[in-house]
Structures are given as C-alpha cells and as structure tokens.
Amino acid sequence: MDTTHCTVDGWVDAIPAPGPHGTAMFDLTVCPADADTLPDNAPDTVVSCTGTAAGIVHELLTGIQPGDLLRVTGDLVQPQTPGGPARLAVEVLEVLDTAPMLVLSDMVIDRYGDYCVIFDADTDAVPVFTARGTWVGLADNPDAITTLIDIHERVHGGDDR
Structure with a gap:
C-alpha cells in the first residue's frame, strides 16, 4: 500500500x-x-x-x-x-x-400541534392544513393562524375530516 x-x-x-x-x-x-x-x-x-x-x-x-x-x-x-x-x-x-449561513427563502412548512402551515416570503396569507392534509383554510396573516385553527376545532371537534 x-x-x-x-x-x-x-x-x-x-x-x-x-x-x-x-x-x-x-x-x-x-x-x-x-x-x-x-x-x-x-x-x-x-x-x-x-x-x-x-x-x-x-x-x-x-x-x-x-x-x-x-x-x-x-x-x-x-x-x-x-x-x-x-x-x-x-x-x-x-x-x-466557513460556508455562508443558509437563509430560508421561498417557503417554510411549520407545525401547530396537529396542523401544518406554509409560510411564503412573497405573501402574508398562510395556508393551513391538518397534519393528514385536510384543508382548513387560508389565514390572512400569521397572526390569524390560531383563530383559524380554533374555528376548525369548534366546528369539526378536532377531527381530521
């Protein structure tokens, strides 16, 4: 060798x-x-x-x-x-x-308990889904996400339908 x-x-x-x-x-x-x-x-x-x-x-x-x-x-x-x-x-x-720090851009998926949200740098609106992929709605801005989830919980009882 x-x-x-x-x-x-x-x-x-x-x-x-x-x-x-x-x-x-x-x-x-x-x-x-x-x-x-x-x-x-x-x-x-x-x-x-x-x-x-x-x-x-x-x-x-x-x-x-x-x-x-x-x-x-x-x-x-x-x-x-x-x-x-x-x-x-x-x-x-x-x-x-060192490598330059990676910057998240475009879209980021985040979890809110049993819900998933998608943040897009180009818009304030935030799509919200259940973790299983059921459409919940479109929050006008990040501050409205919890309100949208609360309404979904009250109407559907937290079921993923």
Missing part, C-alpha cells in the same frame, strides 16, 4: 458522519492548485477522510458544515484499485473558511 504524508485543501460536501470506533468520516472535494487552467467540465477530485483524534472528531461532528473550506494534514493512502477513492487519515484539521 502506497502512503504519503500530505496537506490538502478542500470543501466539505456533506455533514461529517460518525464512523466506527469513535472516528468521524467525511469527503473532501480538493481545491486543485491549477484550477484556473482546468476545463470547466474537469471532474472533481474527492478524498475520503477519517479523523480519529478526539478533538478532531468533536470538531467534525459538531462544528463542520457542508461548504466549509478545510486544510487537512495526514497520511494519504492510495486506492488499492484504480478509480477507487484515496483515503486520508486526518492528523491536523484547520478551518480556512
């Missing part, structure tokens, strides 16, 4: 996951040094990483989010079969940049 000690910069694609025996695993999309000269359709290089040190595992599982730019140092093990993923045993983890 061919092993190389190296440092790699890249973006985290997905939330790191707990691995076996107290480890944390994640994929790192490598930032090529010659990115400006690569064609637009060049494939990404992805390195599968594993952290074993308690501090690194804690940071990976609690502080790292998709889109974070990391610098990792460790032992890179080349794949046993051509085309397989390279594996990096992370010894040092450095956060170079």
